[in-house]
Amino acid sequence: METYTLIVLLLxxxxxxxxxxxxxxxxxxxxxxxxVIDLGLEGKMLGAAFAAAAVSAVTGSVWLGxxxxxxxxxxxALVIGYACITHRGNQVVAGxxxxxxxxxxxxxxxxxxxxxxxQTPQLDGVGQRFTGLVWPWAQTAREVPLPGLLYAxxxxxxxxxxxxxxxxxxxxxxxxxRTRFGLRLRAVGENPHAVDTAGISVNGLRYQAVIISGVLCxxxxxxxxxxxxSGFVRDMTAGKGxxxxxxxxxxxxxxxxxxxxxxxxxxxxxLATRLQGLVLPVVGVVPVQFILxxxxxxxxxxxxxxxxxxxxxxxxxxxxxxxx
Amino acid sequence: xxxxxxxxxxxxxxxLPLINLGVALVLAGVIIKxxxxxxxxxxxxxxxxxxxxxxxxxxxxxxxxxxxFTGLAVAVAYHAGLFNIGAEGQAYIGGLGTGLVCLYLxxxxxxxxxxxxxxxxxxxxxAWAFIPAWLQARRGSHIVITTIxxxxxxxxxxxxxxxxxxxxxxxxxxxxxxxSANAVMPAAHELFAKIGVTIVATPLNxxxxxxxxxxxxxxxxIWRTRWGFALRVAGANSTAAVYAGISPPRVIVGxxxxxGALAGGLGLNELMGSQHRIMMDFPSGAxxxxxxxxxxxRNHPVGIVVAxxxxxxxxxxGSQLSFDMPKINRDMVVVIQGLVILLCGAMENVFRAPLTLxxxxxxxxxxxx
Numbered sequence: 001m002e003t004y005t006l007i008v009l010l011l012x013x014x015x016x017x018x019x020x021x022x023x024x025x026x027x028x029x030x031x032x033x034x035x036v037i038d039l040g041l042e043g044k045m046l047g048a049a050f051a052a053a054a055v056s057a058v059t060g061s062v063w064l065g066x067x068x069x070x071x072x073x074x075x076x077a078l079v080i081g082y083a084c085i086t087h088r089g090n091q092v093v094a095g096x097x098x099x100x101x102x103x104x105x106x107x108x109x110x111x112x113x114x115x116x117x118x119q120t121p122q123l124d125g126v127g128q129r130f131t132g133l134v135w136p137w138a139q140t141a142r143e144v145p146l147p148g149l150l151y152a153x154x155x156x157x158x159x160x161x162x163x164x165x166x167x168x169x170x171x172x173x174x175x176x177x178r179t180r181f182g183l184r185l186r187a188v189g190e191n192p193h194a195v196d197t198a199g200i201s202v203n204g205l206r207y208q209a210v211i212i213s214g215v216l217c218x219x220x221x222x223x224x225x226x227x228x229x230s231g232f233v234r235d236m237t238a239g240k241g242x243x244x245x246x247x248x249x250x251x252x253x254x255x256x257x258x259x260x261x262x263x264x265x266x267x268x269x270x271l272a273t274r275l276q277g278l279v280l281p282v283v284g285v286v287p288v289q290f291i292l293x294x295x296x297x298x299x300x301x302x303x304x305x306x307x308x309x310x311x312x313x314x315x316x317x318x319x320x321x322x323x324x
Numbered sequence: 325x326x327x328x329x330x331x332x333x334x335x336x337x338x339x340l341p342l343i344n345l346g347v348a349l350v351l352a353g354v355i356i357k358x359x360x361x362x363x364x365x366x367x368x369x370x371x372x373x374x375x376x377x378x379x380x381x382x383x384x385x386x387x388x389x390x391x392x393f394t395g396l397a398v399a400v401a402y403h404a405g406l407f408n409i410g411a412e413g414q415a416y417i418g419g420l421g422t423g424l425v426c427l428y429l430x431x432x433x434x435x436x437x438x439x440x441x442x443x444x445x446x447x448x449x450x451a452w453a454f455i456p457a458w459l460q461a462r463r464g465s466h467i468v469i470t471t472i473x474x475x476x477x478x479x480x481x482x483x484x485x486x487x488x489x490x491x492x493x494x495x496x497x498x499x500x501x502x503x504s505a506n507a508v509m510p511a512a513h514e515l516f517a518k519i520g521v522t523i524v525a526t527p528l529n530x531x532x533x534x535x536x537x538x539x540x541x542x543x544x545x546i547w548r549t550r551w552g553f554a555l556r557v558a559g560a561n562s563t564a565a566v567y568a569g570i571s572p573p574r575v576i577v578g579x580x581x582x583x584g585a586l587a588g589g590l591g592l593n594e595l596m597g598s599q600h601r602i603m604m605d606f607p608s609g610a611x612x613x614x615x616x617x618x619x620x621x622r623n624h625p626v627g628i629v630v631a632x633x634x635x636x637x638x639x640x641x642g643s644q645l646s647f648d649m650p651k652i653n654r655d656m657v658v659v660i661q662g663l664v665i666l667l668c669g670a671m672e673n674v675f676r677a678p679l680t681l682x683x684x685x686x687x688x689x690x691x692x693x
Contacts, residue, residue, distance in 0.1 A: 039468075083670040092407055092468050093619065094670035100612060101662025104655040105355070112359040112651045234655075242472055249469060287488065293480035296473040300455075303465035312466065 005149065010270050012153045015162060016228060018266035020045070020220045022165045024244035025251070025258045026172055027216035031077075033176065033253060034209030035189035035315040039095025040080050042241025043102040044073040044214060048221025050106040053120040053232035054113065056128045062226050065128075069225075070218030076102065077214030078207075085206045088319030099241070107234045120225070120232040130159040130227035161223045168216070173255040185209055189313035192320045202320045220244075246299040252310045265295040331680050337622055341668060343675050345620065348663040355659060361649050373644025374637035380644070382512065382526025386593070388629075388636030389528075390415075390607075392535040393589035394614025395632050396542050399623040400586060403546055404579035405559035410456060410471025411587040412611025413478035418449030418588020420482065423500065423595050423602035427490075430504030437507050441596060442534070442589075449588025450581040452478060457580030461573035467580075479605070486604055499603045509596040529597035531589070538589060539625040545582070555579050587611065609658075616661050619669040635661070 024041050031038040048069035056065030076098050083089040107118030114120055123129050135156035141148040176182040184205055188195045192202045224240075225232045247265050251258025272291040279285055302310050331340065353363030374384045394411045401408035408414075421444035429437055456470035486498040512528040546552040558565040558575040565572055594606045613635055620634075621627025642657030667674075 037468075079666070080670075083666065083674075087671060087673040089670035089673055091670075092409070093615070093665060096409070096612070096615060097662050097666035097670050099662070100665060101659055104658025104660075104662060107653065107655040108355070108359070108659055111653050111655075118653065118655065239476060242476065245469070246473065285488070287484055289480040289484035289487075293477050296476045296480075300459070300465070300470050300473050300477075303470060304459045304463045305465075 004146070008149050008153050010267070010274060013270035013273065014263060014267045015154065015158065016266075017269045018262045019162045019165045020223045020228065020240055021244050021247060021266055022259060022262040023161075023168070023216050023220035023223065024241055025248045025262055026165075026168050026255070027213040027220065028245055028248045029172065029253065029255065029258060030185070030209045030216070031213040032248065032316055033189045033313055034185050034206050035192060035313055035318065035320075036080075036084060036206055036210055037091040037095065037317045038213055038245065039092055040076065040098040040241075041095075041213075041217060041244055042237050042239070043095070043099030044076045044217035045221040045224065045241050046099070046106060046235075046237045047076050047102040048073040048218040049225035049236055050102075050110065050120070050221075050232045052218075052222035053123065053225035054110070056123055056226055057114070057121045057231070060125055060128055062123075062128055062130055062222075065226055066218070066222045069222035070215050073218035073221060074211055074214035077210045077217070081207050081210040084319060085203050085210070088321060091317055091319075103235065106232065110232065118234050123226060123230040128226070129230055130161055130223070132157040132159050159227045161219060161227055164219065165223075169255050169259045176255065186313075189315055192315050196320075196322065206320075243295060246295055249310050249312075250295075250299050250302055253313060268292070268294045331676065331683060335679065335683060337624070337627070340672065340676060340679060341620055341622065341627075343679070344667040344672060345664065347675070348660065348667045351663050351667075352656070352660045356652065356656070359651050361651055366645060366649060366652065369645050369648055370638070370641025374641035378524040379526055380640055382524060382528040383640040384633065384636040385512075385532050386526060386528040386598070386636070387639040388632040389532045389535045389593040389597075390590050390610040391613050391617045391632035391635050392539060392629055393586055393593070394607075394610050395617030395621060395628040396538055396614075396625065397583045397587035397611075398614045398618035399621070399625070399628055400542060400546070400555075401579055401583040402618060402623050403552075403559050404555045404575055405562065406457075406460070406576060406579060406583075407468050408453070408471055408580065408583050409468055409615070410453060410474050410611070411583070411614045412607050412609070413471070413475035414449040414452045414584040414587035415590035415607040415611050416475075416478045416482055416605075417452040418445040418584070419591025419595050419606060420485070420602065421445050421448030421588065422591035423503075426503040426507035426596060427500060427602075430507045432506065434506050434508075434510075438509075441507070442592060445588035445591045446585035447588075449586070450584040453580040453584025453587070454577070457577045460580075461576040467576075475611070483604065486602065490602060497603075500601045503596070503600045507596060508600055509592060511597070527598040529593065531593035531597050534592060535589065536629065538586060539629050542586070543625040551578065587614070613661060616665045616668070620664060 024045055028038040028041050051072035052065035052069035055068035056062045080094045080098055083094040084091045110116065110118040110120055138152045138156040142152040176186060184195060184200060188202055188205045195205065196202050224236055229236070243265060247261040248258055250261035268291055272288045275286040275291065276288050356363040356366045374380050394415060397411045397414065398408055422441045425437065425441045425444045429440060452474060456467050456474055459465035459470055460467040490500045491498050492501040509529040509531055511525065513523050513525045515530065516523050546556065554565070554570045555575050555578070557568060558570055558572045562572040590607055590610055595602060599606060617628055617631040617635055621631035638657050638660060642654045645656065646653045
């Protein structure tokens with residue numbers, strides 16, 4: 001029983017970590033399947049986290065915060081789009097640039113507006129955060145040993161953004177594989193010339209993909225600052241954008257495998273937190289750092305073709321010009 | 325459609341970067357203005373803070389030393405057509421090599437330690453770049469992604485080593501013990517004192533000279549040797565390189581080894597020159613500044629040294645700014661860094677087209693005759 005509770009708690013922690021990861025991975029999925037490398041995930045998320053926390057703190061409404069987060073991330077996505085799609089700039093550089101800019105801009109604006117050393121005020125008012133929704137009979141179900149606890153801890157008690165993220169996976173899969181828009185999006189990432197020949201605007205499609213990526217990063221960032229914690233702190237994404245990119249690659253640029261990759265990476269994170277400082281019989285003190293580095297090592301191994309093969313969209317990273 | 329007109333070389337290397345930098349600074353000024361401070365006063369404060377005093381200049385050049393190394397690292401890879409985002413991790417692991425030499429061979433005289441420390445830094449940095457390089461060359465793994473992953477793996481490895489292995493016993497913060505006096509890089513004010521000139525004490529040290537030598541070495545290597553030629557050919561057109569008898573995989577690995585070795589130079593300045601111990605996250609983003617420096621310096625050693633000094637001034641000026649303007653902190657420097665990368669790197673085409681048109685107009689009369 002004791003072990004079982006531990007496992008359920010571990011899974012609950014996994015879901016908490018996986019949610020922003022999944023939202024960001026899905027964001028990257030849209031952008032990269034359309035042929036635009038998304039190294040700006042980290043920056044867009046961080047920008048959204050700041051905007052959401054700032055607006056929620058000032059207005060008292062987390063929904064306005066979410067709106068601000070989405071707008072900010074979309075604005076940053078449009079900067080990348082303008083540089084890379086309209087002016088055919090280097091996508092890697094654009095993503096890096098936006099990320100670095102936001103890393104500095106958040107604390108800069110935070111200091112000037114709130115005077116709290118770059119943070120936003122604590123969100124402790126009613127309606128300033130996304131909090132867990134308790135499902136019917138959750139407390140009663142807790143008494144039922146196996147499925148009850150699972151229901152009470154995992155299904156119930158999550159906030160809206162978690163359910164949104166979970167629903168996003170089948171929805172994205174449906175868009176990519178069952179709609180005309182999805183087909184075009186995939187085509188523009190594989191062979192933009194064919195799309196152009198068919199009379200569809202390559203740049204138009206790529207802009208749509210980049211904007212969708214911005215919207216989803218908006219959700220991811222809002223989750224970080226208004227659901228997972230209560231306010232914005234410096235560098236609060238802490239590399240999650242790059243981890244999401246790794247999960248996207250580990251999921252071979254497909255919705256469902258990306259979900260499993262996010263859950264796996266989140267689980268390693270949750271496990272590492274749980275094992276922190278623990279002394280095991282044979283191993284001694286658990287080297288948590290190695291567990292934390294596992295997702296990156298796995299991704300490198302996958303890219304190297306040692307564990308499966310990840311094939312990137314063919315036209316990824318290449319700016320489109322009609323003449324060539 | 326006719327072939328696009330080309331900019332004259334001097335405009336490509338001189339005017340365009342200045343326009344890009346200018347726009348970046350104007351945008352930074354707008355941000356400072358919205359924060360409620362005067363941009364002119366802010367830039368003036370930064371300029372005087374960085375270049376107005378001997379102390380300011382010392383710190384500026386000390387920061388610049390790091391950026392020269394990482395900028396050169398990014399540039400060498402760039403000439404081979406590779407984008408090395410991993411300079412941060414390579415500098416971190418390179419510093420480990422340098423630091424271990426200083427810790428365990430500290431009883432030897434400085435002039436024995438110095439070459440060993442340089443070698444250890446270069447080899448460790450190169451080793452960390454080798455795996456992504458080999459994977460790119462032989463397995464086609466995208467080097468941008470693998471070097472990002474290796475930055476995180478390096479950070480995890482260093483945290484483990486500092487927390488569990490190298491930490492000075494009986495101490496809380498994850499740092500090693502201090503290097504012995506033999507393993508300390510001579511500071512600029514000590515060197516100047518030897519020839520009878522007194523200057524203010526700053527962390528500026530001998531490594532600055534080494535970084536300039538590295539820049540000269542990179543210039544000779546890229547433009548005056550066969551290897552450098554092969555590297556540029558492979559970077560410009562790998563198909564053509566194969567026909568010329570150049571092996572692109574070999575060039576990829578070679579270029580990345582040199583790139584990693586250059587990044588490894590950061591430890592000489594930061595650890596031997598200033599901190600005198602190995603500590604957590606000592607590269608503190610210099611690997612990413614290197615990207616900005618290489619982009620702004622157009623991947624040419626001279627441009628890189630100039631851009632590195634500019635960024636050094638920005639870092640030093642930024643700390644001055646945070647002292648004197650309470651509404652602005654050092655993060656403003658990171659904003660400017662991001663803007664520079666954006667405008668010099670990602671948006672370089674935005675101003676190239678109108679500028680090219682302008683030059684074509686100016687010279688239009690002559691060319692048609």
